[in-house]
Amino acid sequence: MNCEQIRELLAGYQDGELDGAQHEMVSGHLEECADCRAELAQLDKVKEVTGKVKYNDLPLEVWEGYWQGIYRRIERGLGWIFASVGAVIMLITGAYYLVKDYFMDPAVALFPKIGVGALIIGGGFLLVSVGRERIFAHNRDRYKEVQR
Ligand SMILES: [Zn+2]
Structure with missing residues (x-):
């Protein structure tokens, strides 16, 4: 799997929505690929911010x-x-x-x-x-x- 394919799965990976095999693949790739790790960190940040907004809207x-x-x-x-x-x-x-x-x-x-x-x-x-x-x-x- 290349980086582009991995990145399509990152959001699902983040939310824990991938099946076992996909999850293994993504986490395996993340261990070796710093770029995709950075991408995931970026997603985490976005999620944190939007999560906070939702939290305040409750x-x-x-x-x-x-x-x-x-x-x-x-x-x-x-x-x-x-x-x-x-x-x-x-x-x-x-x-x-x-x-x-x-x-x-x-x-x-x-x-x-x-x-x-x-x-x-x-x-x-x-x-x-x-x-x-x-x-x-x-x-x-x-x-x-x-x-x-
Ligand atoms: Zn990658």
């Missing part, structure tokens, strides 16, 4: 992306909920111990108490302000996601 893929998006959103939502609950619990217990062990402690003078109190109130305002900015940015990101 509606299943689209749905998977869709569910992944929803899953990601749920995950992020849960993250926010748990983080917020944790932060609230920490703030409440922190405030409780701060009041009990610091502000209610008669050994601590009034002046530093005012200082610490002012610091906490100031920090609280900053936190609320930053948090509101984050929420605003978050909503805008979600809007962008919808637009895309």
Whole structure:
């Protein structure tokens, strides 16, 4: 068999559609012929590219992306909920111990108490302000996601 005949069979060889004898012949030729090996490599490349395109066209893929998006959103939502609950619990217990062990402690003078109190109130305002900015940015990101 010459190269031309082999090349006619290469696509079938690639897809595993040849019968046993033909397959043997082609693989035997490929072992000895670098040109036909290169031709087969070229076919493999083409198949890879077209295979990828088909893969992307599958509606299943689209749905998977869709569910992944929803899953990601749920995950992020849960993250926010748990983080917020944790932060609230920490703030409440922190405030409780701060009041009990610091502000209610008669050994601590009034002046530093005012200082610490002012610091906490100031920090609280900053936190609320930053948090509101984050929420605003978050909503805008979600809007962008919808637009895309
Ligand atoms: Zn050849």
